[in-house]
Amino acid sequence: xxxLLHGLSQRCLPARTxxxxxxFRTVLHPLLPRAFTATSLQLSKQMPPRRVILDNEIxxxxxxxxxxxxxxxxxxxxxxxxxxLPTGIVVKCQETRSRQQNRKIAxxxxxxxxxxxxxxxxxxxxxxxxxxxxxxxxxxxxxxRKYRAxxxxxxxxxxxxxxxxxxxxxxxxxEEGEKVTGGEKAADxxxxx
Amino acid sequence: xxxxATSLLREAYAIHxxxxxxxxxxxxLQAARNELRWLCEHAGKVARLRRAKGRDADPKQLLKRxxxxxxAGKPLQYLLGTEFFGDLxxxxxxxxxxxxxxxxxxxxxxxxxxxxALDLPPELRVLDLCTGTGCIPLLIADExxxxxQDVQLRLLGVDVSDKALRLAQYNLHQTQRKGxxxxxxxxxxxxxxxxxxxFDVQPAQTLCLKKAMNxxxxxxxxxVFVSNPPYISPAAYWKTTTRSVRGFEPKLALVPPLPxxxxxxxxxGDIFYPHLLAMARDVEAKxxxxxxxxxxxxxxxxxxxxxxAIFDGIEIWRDQPDxxxxxxxxxxxxxxxxxxxxxxxxxxxxARGGSWLGKGPSPVSPLDDARRLWESHRVSxxxxxxxxxxxx
Ligand SMILES: C[S@@+](CC[C@H](N)C(=O)[O-])C[C@H]1O[C@@H](n2cnc3c(N)ncnc32)[C@H](O)[C@@H]1O
Numbered sequence: 001x002x003x004l005l006h007g008l009s010q011r012c013l014p015a016r017t018x019x020x021x022x023x024f025r026t027v028l029h030p031l032l033p034r035a036f037t038a039t040s041l042q043l044s045k046q047m048p049p050r051r052v053i054l055d056n057e058i059x060x061x062x063x064x065x066x067x068x069x070x071x072x073x074x075x076x077x078x079x080x081x082x083x084x085l086p087t088g089i090v091v092k093c094q095e096t097r098s099r100q101q102n103r104k105i106a107x108x109x110x111x112x113x114x115x116x117x118x119x120x121x122x123x124x125x126x127x128x129x130x131x132x133x134x135x136x137x138x139x140x141x142x143x144x145r146k147y148r149a150x151x152x153x154x155x156x157x158x159x160x161x162x163x164x165x166x167x168x169x170x171x172x173x174x175e176e177g178e179k180v181t182g183g184e185k186a187a188d189x190x191x192x193x
Numbered sequence: 194x195x196x197x198a199t200s201l202l203r204e205a206y207a208i209h210x211x212x213x214x215x216x217x218x219x220x221x222l223q224a225a226r227n228e229l230r231w232l233c234e235h236a237g238k239v240a241r242l243r244r245a246k247g248r249d250a251d252p253k254q255l256l257k258r259x260x261x262x263x264x265a266g267k268p269l270q271y272l273l274g275t276e277f278f279g280d281l282x283x284x285x286x287x288x289x290x291x292x293x294x295x296x297x298x299x300x301x302x303x304x305x306x307x308x309x310a311l312d313l314p315p316e317l318r319v320l321d322l323c324t325g326t327g328c329i330p331l332l333i334a335d336e337x338x339x340x341x342q343d344v345q346l347r348l349l350g351v352d353v354s355d356k357a358l359r360l361a362q363y364n365l366h367q368t369q370r371k372g373x374x375x376x377x378x379x380x381x382x383x384x385x386x387x388x389x390x391x392f393d394v395q396p397a398q399t400l401c402l403k404k405a406m407n408x409x410x411x412x413x414x415x416x417v418f419v420s421n422p423p424y425i426s427p428a429a430y431w432k433t434t435t436r437s438v439r440g441f442e443p444k445l446a447l448v449p450p451l452p453x454x455x456x457x458x459x460x461x462g463d464i465f466y467p468h469l470l471a472m473a474r475d476v477e478a479k480x481x482x483x484x485x486x487x488x489x490x491x492x493x494x495x496x497x498x499x500x501x502a503i504f505d506g507i508e509i510w511r512d513q514p515d516x517x518x519x520x521x522x523x524x525x526x527x528x529x530x531x532x533x534x535x536x537x538x539x540x541x542x543x544a545r546g547g548s549w550l551g552k553g554p555s556p557v558s559p560l561d562d563a564r565r566l567w568e569s570h571r572v573s574x575x576x577x578x579x580x581x582x583x584x585x
Contacts, residue, residue, distance in 0.1 A: 064535075
């Protein structure tokens with residue numbers, strides 16, 4: 001089979017054929033900046049399809065650094081870097097904890113950059129930029145407020161004193177455990193250490 | 194480890210008072226900022242959930258504790274409770290190895306090749322030994338069923354750790370619950386000790402693979418055989434693993450147990466592979482994918498596979514097998530080396546495996562293939578295991 005079939009941007013199912021047009025799945029939503037996702041979904045209805053990036057146009061690098069990998073280290077960064085061979089444009093994404101998601105975002109960023117280069121003022125980013133500039137400001141403000149509350153520079157009014165226990169929650173199981181239908185043994189599998 | 198520059202610490206502190214602590218495990222500012230963002234989100238989420246339950250929760254305090262634990266070296270994945278593996282979010286828990294991105298890359302390259310296969314059987318059976326969180330069978334199911342609804346998948350994960358099996362089962366449930374497991378895929382997990390021989394005394398709770406498979410009434414033959422076994426030698430464990438791995442991840446998952454016969458350090462690290470290859474042969478696997486630590490171990494494992502004389506082809510994959518081969522001068526290697534990065538896995542195929550992988554049909558007739566399998570059974574010691582078990 002030609003390399004086309006192997007590529008991320010050339011998947012078998014139509015919905016996932018081009019990474020850039022596929023809407024994000026809900027599973028991954030919480031990890032994306034909200035404003036970004038919402039806007040791009042809305043706008044994609046009015047806009048022409050994104051530029052498809054072929055796998056043989058790019059070199060993808062997972063930036064694993066030197067030294068051993070595999071079982072020997074447990075990395076938390078899954079940065080993805082794309083180099084577009086014809087233009088030499090390089091984009092990098094380490095936004096999320098999911099390498100797959102970073103790959104998708106990086107491809108979209110690259111697509112935007114290429115389009116900017118090719119279409120200038122007509123490009124999606126230019127149009128989007130104009131439309132978004134108003135919305136962006138308020139979204140930004142909101143996010144900042146939230147972040148500040150967490151940072152504690154402005155202690156949130158609802159916050160109480162931290163009670164004892166909750167080890168389970170810190171291990172991240174509490175939330176999932178709740179969604180699992182009650183009484184399942186599997187839910188306990190995740191709990192407690 | 195070199196000390197962090199004061200200027201860097203000061204710069205970090207100016208951004209957020211927690212950042213200097215996170216620089217300890219992360220070493221660079223961008224990575225520390227990423228982790229802080231994820232920990233903040235997590236603290237916020239946990240606090241919301243606790244409040245919803247009517248419990249008190251202060252995200253600030255939660256965040257502080259998370260950051261302190263992280264600074265002490267606890268892996269971020271244990272703190273957040275999950276790691277991404279392909280498109281799946283896999284639950285992680287202390288006591289069970291955190292899935293690695295390199296493993297996902299190998300597995301996804303394999304599934305990418307299989308997706309294009311024209312002659313897959315109506316039921317494709319995939320065996321994953323040393324399954325840990327269960328991440329590999331779940332990812333294979335996710336990647337394959339997406340485009341190959343024409344193929345029924347049967348996947349079996351095996352591990353010796355009860356904790357791992359419970360977590361794998363949990364991950365299976367979660368994947369199902371999220372609607373991410375197709376009806377065309379059946380996943381199960383069983384308990385077995387892969388280093389135990391059928392002749393060994395079988396303690397009450399532990400069986401060798403063959404007996405465990407008989408006991409669970411799973412089929413004896415499997416098409417695709419995958420394993421990421423413990424592969425770090427004792428010396429390499431102390432020299433090359435990071436502190437966070439040594440301090441927080443289970444040694445059982447990383448270093449093979451002390452061999453009965455005297456062995457060099459290198460042989461100690463390789464212990465699982467002859468066992469795995471013999472099991473791959475016994476289940477008549479057509480494709481075998483084994484993860485390794487580096488190119489040197491890859492070479493040794495490929496050699497072992499070659500010596501069994503049952504495979505049509507053997508190649509070595511680096512961390513990114515889908516990228517064009519690295520040009521590092523002429524490597525004198527008996528086996529093709531694919532992709533870029535560290536040596537990461539060994540791929541072997543026989544019979545119809547070659548055509549499934551797009552490597553072309555087997556040069557060996559089915560009769561000769563059966564003969565070489567039989568021959569290999571006969572010369573290896575597990576010939577006797579085979580005879581014994583077939584009587585059961
Ligand atoms: C390196 S981890 C791999 C986990 C998972 N497959 C992954 O890729 O993340 C190795 C696993 O092998 C299991 N293991 C260790 N010794 C074993 C044995 N003798 N028999 C079966 N499983 C064993 C450990 O419990 C651990 O879960």
